[in-house]
Amino acid sequence: MTSPPNRLRVLLVTDTAKPIGELRDALARLGYDMLSEVATPGALPRTVEEQRPDVVIIDTDSPSRDTLEQLAVMNEHAPRPVLMFSSDADQQRIRDAVRAGVSAYLVEGLDAARLAPILEVALARFSHEEQLRKRLAAAETELANRKLIDQAKRLLMERRQLPEQDAYALLRKHAMDHGMKIVDVARQLVLLADL
Numbered sequence: 001m002t003s004p005p006n007r008l009r010v011l012l013v014t015d016t017a018k019p020i021g022e023l024r025d026a027l028a029r030l031g032y033d034m035l036s037e038v039a040t041p042g043a044l045p046r047t048v049e050e051q052r053p054d055v056v057i058i059d060t061d062s063p064s065r066d067t068l069e070q071l072a073v074m075n076e077h078a079p080r081p082v083l084m085f086s087s088d089a090d091q092q093r094i095r096d097a098v099r100a101g102v103s104a105y106l107v108e109g110l111d112a113a114r115l116a117p118i119l120e121v122a123l124a125r126f127s128h129e130e131q132l133r134k135r136l137a138a139a140e141t142e143l144a145n146r147k148l149i150d151q152a153k154r155l156l157m158e159r160r161q162l163p164e165q166d167a168y169a170l171l172r173k174h175a176m177d178h179g180m181k182i183v184d185v186a187r188q189l190v191l192l193a194d195l
Helices: 022-028 039-050 065-077 093-098 112-160 164-177 182-194
Strands: 009-014 057-059 082-086 105-106
Touching: 009 022, 009 039, 009 082, 022 105, 039 057, 039 065, 057 112, 065 082, 065 093, 065 112, 082 093, 093 105, 112 164, 112 182, 164 182
Parallel strands: 009 057, 057 082, 082 105
Antiparallel strands: none
8 A cells, every 4th residue: 555645635525425434444554644524515614724734636426516615616726636426417517617616527436546546637627727826816816916017118208209119118116216016116006196
């Protein structure tokens, strides 16, 4: 038996009446650290904030709207890889689950031997999506900064009758003289102009 790297902390969540002790035992045998509480879907965001699992596994007959809403809330505030076992193969339900933040959705057939590779796929997919989210956020910030700098340049061009290069050079000089970023100087200029 090989142990997963860094002993991942796993939170089990269920909205079914069936016992999940087998799943807990199988994961523990594979070397995962099992968190003590089996959260209900309604407690998911709070439990994830408190226990900080590395991965969340949800066992459900069919993901309810409440479960999917709680997943979306969790993913907004504390995203984690989520593996969902369900007996519901409805394509729309699967799409809704993925949209809510499920990294891997498996229809029945919970086999202990398949757990480790399935978890690895869910972790890899989550990591890839997290990188994409970070890149998107960085690109959006860069675009907003460029718009702000352009707005500040336009203000200088209009009020001081400067060509664009000179307006930018003035922003840059002010930033260097005061140990600031150009975007921060631009933000101050735009705020002052709004006043």
